[in-house]
Amino acid sequence: MSARLIDGTAVARRVRDEVAKGVAELVAQGGRTPGLATILVGDDPASEVYVRNKRRACAAAGMRDFHRRLPTTARQEEVREVIAELAADDQVSGILLQLPVPAHLDSEALLDHIPYDKDVDGLTVKNVGRLAQGRPGLRPCTPAGIVRLLDEYEVPLAGAEVVVVGRSVLVGRPMAQLVLARHATVTVCHSRTKDLAEACRRADVLIVAAGVPQLIGRDAVRRGAVVVDVGIHRGDEGLHGDVRFEEVAEVASLVTPVPGGVGPMTIAMLLHNTLEAARWQQGSAAPAA
Numbered sequence: 142m143s144a145r146l147i148d149g150t151a152v153a154r155r156v157r158d159e160v161a162k163g164v165a166e167l168v169a170q171g172g173r174t175p176g177l178a179t180i181l182v183g184d185d186p187a188s189e190v191y192v193r194n195k196r197r198a199c200a201a202a203g204m205r206d207f208h209r210r211l212p213t214t215a216r217q218e219e220v221r222e223v224i225a226e227l228a229a230d231d232q233v234s235g236i237l238l239q240l241p242v243p244a245h246l247d248s249e250a251l252l253d254h255i256p257y258d259k260d261v262d263g264l265t266v267k268n269v270g271r272l273a274q275g276r277p278g279l280r281p282c283t284p285a286g287i288v289r290l291l292d293e294y295e296v297p298l299a300g301a302e303v304v305v306v307g308r309s310v311l312v313g314r315p316m317a318q319l320v321l322a323r324h325a326t327v328t329v330c331h332s333r334t335k336d337l338a339e340a341c342r343r344a345d346v347l348i349v350a351a352g353v354p355q356l357i358g359r360d361a362v363r364r365g366a367v368v369v370d371v372g373i374h375r376g377d378e379g380l381h382g383d384v385r386f387e388e389v390a391e392v393a394s395l396v397t398p399v400p401g402g403v404g405p406m407t408i409a410m411l412l413h414n415t416l417e418a419a420r421w422q423q424g425s426a427a428p429a430a
């Protein structure tokens with residue numbers, strides 16, 4: 142392996158320490174303690190793990206932990222009422238509806254009930270629009286965490302060719318917007334892209350969020366490129382991403398591992414967003430781009 146590893150666990154620890162400091166400062170200045178409310182509908186085991194980790198991290202940073210658990214059978218109105226109650230509670234700075242929700246629920250309609258200044262996932266129409274317009278607002282955690290990782294490793298984005306594989310509302314689209322705001326030349330690939338490997342070979346920075354195990358091999362990576370693997374797949378022998386790590390590490394200059402890459406940053410940025418949201422609600426400016 143010739144690539145250097147991007148250590149997401151280490152950077153995430155730094156971000157979490159910064160947040161803990163920020164929380165203590167806010168409280169020392171007489172502000173309200175930030176609080177994160179997580180909503181989990183149903184009993185998907187992976188979602189349970191994620192939500193548990195988010196809640197722990199939140200408590201470790203000195204924030205209040207609010208949690209609502211609803212059964213798989215919960216009706217749209219029941220979830221909406223829970224969101225409304227949390228929206229009205231000024232101890233709650235951030236509201237996160239864990240996705241996916243059971244298929245009979247309309248997740249877009251539910252997200253729209255989260256006040257935009259408590260939308261720590263950055264998924265409401267208001268924050269998505271703010272990002273698209275290049276205005277300040279709360280940004281989706283995973284792509285924001287990736288930008289932070291690239292900054293920490295001094296990967297230049299201005300003028301760089303960035304290829305994003307995936308166009309989901311949670312990851313691919315906001316990822317493309319964030320690097321565009323940093324003056325990258327952006328290509329977004331998806332399941333209808335004609336020649337994926339060819340498109341990927343353009344990349345100085347290749348960000349893969351397709352949710353397909355082993356999708357990206359060395360034929361899709363230009364020598365010296367930076368490769369960020371967002372995918373998470375739970376196999377018998379542990380976690381894997383969307384990238385064939387061993388072979389890609391032979392040609393890339395920097396690569397994120399799974400686990401220990403993007404995942405820990407997602408949680409760290411959620412805490413960051415919760416602190417920013419609390420400040421915003423208490424009179425500070427909107428979170429900076």
Ligand SMILES: NC(=O)C1=CN([C@@H]2O[C@H](COP(=O)(O)OP(=O)(O)OC[C@H]3O[C@@H](n4cnc5c(N)ncnc54)[C@H](OP(=O)(O)O)[C@@H]3O)[C@@H](O)[C@H]2O)C=CC1
Pocket residue numbers: 283306307308309310311312313330331332333334337350351352353356371372373374403404405407
């Ligand atoms: N590490 C972390 O913190 C996080 C990890 N994840 C993981 O990242 C992955 C992606 O998540 P998410 O964006 O929510 O997934 P979605 O399933 O919502 O989106 C996947 C995207 O990839 C595209 N795609 C699917 N197959 C191919 C293919 N063969 N070639 C090119 N593009 C393809 C789809 O295209 P189309 O639009 O045409 O269908 C779609 O745009 C998952 O493994 C998820 O578990 C997600 C969030 C956070």
Ligand SMILES: Nc1nc(=O)c2c([nH]1)NC[C@@H]1CN(c3ccc(C(=O)N[C@@H](CCC(=O)O)C(=O)O)cc3)C=[N+]21
Pocket residue numbers: 190191194237238239240241262282283373380399400401402403404405407408
């Ligand atoms: N509304 C919403 N917001 C999300 O941010 C969201 C979501 N729904 N649904 C699911 C995805 C997935 N996701 C991850 C978070 C942390 C790790 C993470 O911490 N991963 C560790 C490993 C953790 C483990 O061992 O399982 C790592 O990669 O090192 C991974 C994935 C957030 N998501």
